Amino acid sequence: MREPLITVGILSGKEIEFSFPETFVSSDKIESVGDQKAVYKEGKIYWEGSLYDEISFSPQLSNSAFFELKDVTIGINFHWERKELQRFKGTLKLIIEEEKLTAINIISIEDYLTSVISSEMSATASLELLKAHAVISRSWLLNKIEEREGENEKPRTENQELRINKPENEELRIRNNEKPQMKTDNAAHSSFSILHSSFIKWYDHEAHTHFDVCADDHCQRYQGITRASTSKAIEAIFSTRGEVLMFENHICDARFSKCCGGALEEFQNCWENVKHPYLVGKRDDKTANELPDLTIEAEADQWIRTSPSAFCNTQDKKILSQVLNNYDQETADFYRWKVAYTQQELSELIYDRSGIDFGKIIDLIPIERGTSGRIIKLKIVGTLRTLIIGKELEIRRTLSSSHLYSSAFVIDKEGEKEIPSRFILTGAGWGHGVGLCQIGAAVMGEQGYAYNEILSHYYPGSTIEKQY
Template sequence: MNQPQIQVGIMAEPVLRFELKGDYQGPAGSGGTRYKATIHRGEIVLSNQWGIMLRGREFVFKPTQDSASFLLKSVTIGIDFHWEQKQDLEFRGSLKLLIDGGKIQLINQLPLEEYLRSVISSEMSASSSPELLKAHAVISRSWLMAQIEKSKKLESQPKSYETNIDTDSERIRWYDREDHRLFDVCADDHCQRYQGISRIISDKANAAIDATSGQFLVSDDQICDARFSKCCGGISENFENVWEPVHHPYLSKVVDAENGGTTCVDLRQEDEAERWIRSSPQAFCNTNNRQVLEQILPDFDQKTKDFYRWQVSYSQSRLAWLIHQRTGIDFGHIIRLEAVSRGHSGRIIKLKITGSKQCRTIGKELEIRRALSQTHLYSSAFVIDHRDIQDGIPQQFVLTGAGWGHGVGLCQIGAAMMGEQGYSYQQILAHYFRGAELKTLY
């Protein structure tokens, strides 16, 4: 196996602006360093700072020196999350422009290991412990190659891949990366956070990539679909409860504590889930150590103060409006929210919404999080209090929850604490991915 070239979808907009830094080989007749790309009559119109225009369906700029880079203007990061914002970002490697869905899609091509240098610094601070950075390098590398292999399998199948079930009584959806047809991975949190060289790539991040170069997590001779989230909330979730109904033994329930913890709770049971979520059990990710959190969280992530346990409150009118806006379903007054089924981490897989106009069940976890927040609810591991009931209709809903993210695989905050406590990256990986092996494949 040789190191692959990775295609990263950076952004798709009707108008794009970028600047070339260093020497690039562009389309014939391009010239210049500053460009604006628009769409006219089904073609890309590419104009430089001198007003010279080119038209076509696709344009490619390839660097002719290793230090060359391109600067993109107003890239949206944290799409649909509570930290969404626009930034100017700089990238190395080639850039490709093409039309897709009435927008100009910009794709960055570069070697896998170079891509990872940015991912490690984009996902967390480069001041993290060396062992955490190494662990994250391995799982990011493994996840990406597993997705590329999965895409190849899906393309070879005659039947289209379905990610939703929509009936009169249920709407069950899961969100992965199967919609990325033109590139291997996107640049945002939907896949892995990739912000090019805009964030400083420190010597520690480079050392972590070099120390683990070509290393992958492997199970049954297949590269592991290694997942991660910010905070599992004390117990990690099974893969099949979040995405497609396929069981991966290495992505199963893990109690996030030393030696696997001593708890034997079954959070699929409503009474045990309620006790667990309303308490604060010991876990690696149960920490208020700001020094550790600042090491692994970029500035905009630090706006979130409560990782392990959190609470949000909605009025009747606010919740009814929010669910209608986010799902497109008019439930009328919201009478009851009820967990139909939960996963091993207490995350709700199916949520029954009973309204004055209709009743419907939604899932999986991200669909639930989207329905109950203007952006994304921190997680679907929550319990509901229906308060101030008037004529059978609650006037207030209080959601008490656990964790941040889907909770599958590595827990970033938990892994950060393990790194600070002296665990090696091999031990961190063995803790979160039970039964997987560490292998060097190139």
């Protein structure tokens, strides 16, 4: 395999403003420099007086040349969401998607990864953590490309098309009288099943049809050369060049999150119902006792209300500053956290986020938990209706104006028994908890573990192989 070029979707809009500090050449051989604007017009891209179906711009001379994109949104739908001016190496391509323009960066995978490990965390993190992250970021992306190429080669029948990503062997109900009006912001990134009083939905990568990955947390954070890359980050990429995680002759789907909360979750509890033997539930610790069975409510309750030892159970500011960028450090609590809502706040929030009027909220009842104690199915009981929702990200989105840190939480109620006046959620971890725990891996790096040992801990049974 040669080092591949990849395509990264950066932003979409009716118009896109960009700039070339030095000369770039368009796909129709027009030289450009300085500020530019492209506008969606009559189903085409309007730029410099002409209409295009698509257009690309490449640097004329220098490999170090970059272009700038204005108003790039980072942290989409998260509590740190904001817009930035960002810089990117490589080629800029503009296409049309859903009556908008989409800006795509075409870049070599190794240059992409140098940015990813500087965007996902601080580039001043330990070398072993950066090397581990380089391997899993490369693995995750090549796994997605491998999967898509495999799907494209398979003939698909009409019946297979209907049942793709069908959760839990349930029939996909599409009749209006069976479907609650759940809001589906970013619905193109989701798969969902509605069956009578259940709404089970997950969000994954498969919706990107015109580029390999997006640039935000939905895939992997990629912010071009906006975040400074240190010599250590560059060394991490160079020293692991072409290395990926493998399991039984396939590149691993190497998921990761900020903080597992002391226990790793399994893949099928967050996304489609496929078990990956290297994405298993286990304790984020090398010396402590085995993980309790957190699928049992009493065990999950005790685990979440206490602070068990784990690699990611740290308040070390030096380590956290290596892992968390400035906007991530706006969140101080991640290993254990609390959120409280009044009755009015919770009922209005759930209505606003789901589009369903539950009336007053009587109860939130965990129906099923995963190996980390994360709730997979949650029953919302209201005075007007009852509904079971899932999976973990849908629960997090429904119970927060942005996202709850995780779905590993327990519920306390205050006030009247019939209709509580206050709900308190006590939770564990930050993110889905599958695969590598970034804060835990940072602690391992500081404690002297090599990157292959870090990867072996979070992806048991996997091996490292060099692909190019």
